[in-house]
Amino acid sequence: MRCSRQQSxxxxxxxxxxxxxxxxxxxxxxxxxxxxxxxxxxxxxxxATPSNRKxxxxxxxxxxxxxxxxxxxxxxxxxxxxAPEAKLHRVKDNYNQVEVGSSKEEVIKAFGSPDFEQExxxxxxxxxxxxxxxxxxxxxxxxxVNELRDKKIEVFFTPSGNVKWIVGNVGLPEKGxxxxxx
Numbered sequence: 001m002r003c004s005r006q007q008s009x010x011x012x013x014x015x016x017x018x019x020x021x022x023x024x025x026x027x028x029x030x031x032x033x034x035x036x037x038x039x040x041x042x043x044x045x046x047x048a049t050p051s052n053r054k055x056x057x058x059x060x061x062x063x064x065x066x067x068x069x070x071x072x073x074x075x076x077x078x079x080x081x082x083a084p085e086a087k088l089h090r091v092k093d094n095y096n097q098v099e100v101g102s103s104k105e106e107v108i109k110a111f112g113s114p115d116f117e118q119e120x121x122x123x124x125x126x127x128x129x130x131x132x133x134x135x136x137x138x139x140x141x142x143x144x145v146n147e148l149r150d151k152k153i154e155v156f157f158t159p160s161g162n163v164k165w166i167v168g169n170v171g172l173p174e175k176g177x178x179x180x181x182x
Contacts, residue, residue, distance in 0.1 A: 061119035061129035061159060064104070070135075073116040074143065081140040087112065088138045088170065091153055098155075100176035102163045104132070107155055111136060114155070131164065132157040138170055 063069065068076075094110035108114075114134035122130055139151040153168035156178075165176040 061121075061132060063119060064117055067114065067117040067134075070116045070118060077140075079140065079142050081137060083136075083138045087136070091136060092170075092172065095172050098163065098166065098175075100163050100165075104134075104157060104161045107134060107163065111153075111155075120156075129159050131159050132161070136168075 091111045097110040098107050102110075111134075115137050116135055118133045118135070119129060120131050120133060121127065134155040134157070136153045136155075137150065138153075139149075141149050147169075151168075151170050153166065153170060153172065155163060156165040156167075156176075158164050163176065165174070165178060166172075167174045167177075
C-alpha cells in the first residue's frame with residue numbers, strides 16, 4: 001500500500017511539474033509572438049520583392065538607375081563588412097544639413113551615394129508604392145539582417161522623394177518618423 005501511495009504522489013507531482021513546464025512554454029511562445037508582432041507593426045512597411053510588386057506603372061516606384069540595388073551592393077562587398085571611417089565621418093559631419101522634407105539629391109549631396117536604394121510597397125497586393133529607402137552601412141558582420149549588430153543609417157522617403165524619417169544606430173538622433181505626413 002505504501003508503494004502505491006508513493007507512486008501516486010510521484011505521478012501527481014510529475015503531472016504538476018509537466019503542467020507548469022507547459023504553461024511556461026506557452027508564455028514564452030506568446031511573449032515571442034508579441035515581440036515579433038510589435039517589431040513588424042512598428043516598421044509598418046515592406047521592402048519590394050518580386051512577389052509583392054505589380055508591374056503596373058500606377059503601383060510601382062521607379063528605381064533610380066544611378067543608384068545600386070541591394071543585390072548590386074551585395075556583389076561588391078564581403079562579410080564581415082566595415083565601411084571606411086570617412087563614410088561615417090561624412091554622414092556625422094553633414095547630418096544637420098538633412099531634415100524631414102529634404103530631397104534625395106540633398107541627402108546624396110550631404111551623405112554621399114547610399115549603399116543602395118530600395119523601393120517600398122505595402123503588404124497588401126495591388127497597392128501603390130509607399131516610398132523609398134536609402135541604406136548606409138558602416139558595419140555589417142554577416143549577410144543576414146541583424147538590427148542590433150548592423151551599424152547603419154536608413155533614410156526613408158515619400159513616393160515624391162522627400163525625407164520622411166532618418167533613423168540609425170550610430171549615435172545620431174532620429175529625425176521624423178513613420179507617422180510623419182507629407
